[in-house]
Amino acid sequence: MGVWDHLTGQTEAIRGFAAAAALPPDRLAPGNGAPGVTPLENLAMTHSWLITGPPGSGRSNLAYAFAAALLSRGPDDEAQTMRQVQARTHPDLAVLSTERVIITIDEVRQLVTASQFSPSVGRYRVVVIEDADRMTERTSNLLLKALEEPPPRTVWILCAPSEADLIPTIRSRVRSVRLRVPSTEDVAALLRDRDGVDPETAEIAAREAQSHIGMAHRLATDPDARARRRQTLETALGIRSVADAVMAAATLLSVAGDDAKAITEERDAEERESALRSLGVSPGGTIPPALRAQLRALEDDQKRRATRSLRDGIDRILVDLLSLYRDVLLLQLGVEGEPINQAIRSALDDAARASTPASTLRVMDAISTARTRIDGNVAPALALEAMLVAVSRHAVR
Structure with missing residues (x-):
């Protein structure tokens, strides 16, 4: 299997990156990229890249495929290199993938240090930063120094939703490639x-995930995730009063919590088991006092990850609700086409008849406002209650 075979919906970008990776290392451009978005047909090799695109467009997947292509020494080496990149074990690959709200300056400092080494087995040393938009300005300035004077064989690959999420000085040092949203069919x-998902389930999951690749995979392979999404929509459609709204907010917060736990609990247990094993502590054994600080640090990281996972789960709920009322609005306006939430078509028809397009638009505005408030660190419970009270005002009693 080639390094590009597991990607979808980004044919032009893949073609450009493959051409850049095929150039010999001595063709690496001396500059640090070029401001703005580069036409894909003009991609040449350079020291620093920025891959942007909406959530679910496959930014990180493409970044790691590009990394594997750069690290591979030839067609016969591609499969082995890709396995090492996917496992994050390749000696010439450094990765920063945070599950916190922000990337810390210490994390970037360690990455900058790693970027100074020459490649040991590959053609390049490749450094990937996922969610580069999570860097503070101070952290970004530290990274900027590394981008301005990279070692001869070091390549940086940053991922972010848009160019505007990074400070202007970094944008001027990278070559930016913007991805598009993959089609539902892709x-x-x-x-x-x-x-190996059956065609019907795959099509439904892709449509309900609105072409978000990671979410589509979860919906297609996890019945519990599908059930939680269905509960979200049914909860919103059942609101008829302010009391219903307050109870619905608690329900949605619980759904988001269950979703976050499903993602983090198994991984947390595996990490703890691995940490104990590496420290020489047998399962069920007593942890020596000298080692407890290391486990506390792991637990603190897991708590931060749980916080971010909960925030992400709430945002997924709000995106699903936007898709629900988008379907209702299109039905009210008589727009042809299959709704995103076709599985509850009869409930959509009832909701469309029970309100007006103006009311539906006000509900969608309330959902967007809730997303903005939660992103600004308003307590999720309060933001959800305020949003659902707005829903109750436009519900038919």
Whole structure:
């Protein structure tokens, strides 16, 4: 399997990156990139890249495929290199993938230090930063110094939703490639070919995930995730009063919590078991006092990850609700086409008849406002209650 075979919906970007990776290392451009978005047909090799695109477009997948292509020493080495990159074990690959709200300056400092080494087995030393938009300005300035004077064989690959999420000085040092949202058909085909999902489930998951590749995979392979999404929509459609709204807010917060736990609990247990094993502590054994600080640090990291996972779970709920009322609005306006939430078509028809397009738009505005408030660190419970009270005002009693 080639390094590009597991990607979907980004044919032009793949073609450009493959051409850049095929150039010999001595063709690496001396500059640090070029401001703005580079036409894909003009991609040449350079020291620093920025891959942007909406959530679910496959930014990190493409970054790691590009990294594997850069590290590979030839067609015969591609499969082995890709396995090492996917496992994050390649000696010439450094990765920063945070599960906190922000990337810390210490994390970037360690990465900058690693970037100074010459490649040991590959053609390049490749450094990947996922969620580069999570850097503070101070942290970004530390990274900027590394981008301005990179070692001869070091390549940086940053990922972010948009160019505007990074400070201007970094944008001026990178070559930016913008991805598009994959089509529903592309995502469904990926689920069928890569994950062995049956065609009907793959198509439904891709549509309900709105072409978000990671979410489509979860919906296609996890019945509990599908059930939680269905509960979210039914809860919103059942609101008829302010009391219903307050109870619905608690329900949605619980759904988001269950979703976050499903993602983090198994991983937390595996990390703790691995940490105890590396410290020489047998399962169920007493942890020596000298080692407890290391485990507390792991637990603190896991708590921060749980916080971010909960925030992400709440945002997924709000995105699903936007898709619900988007369907209702299109039905009210008589727009042809299959709704995102076709599985509850009869409930959509009832909701469309029970209100007006103006009311539906006000509900969608309330959902967007809730997303903004939560992103600004307003307590999720309060933001959800305020949003759902707005829903109750436009519900037919």
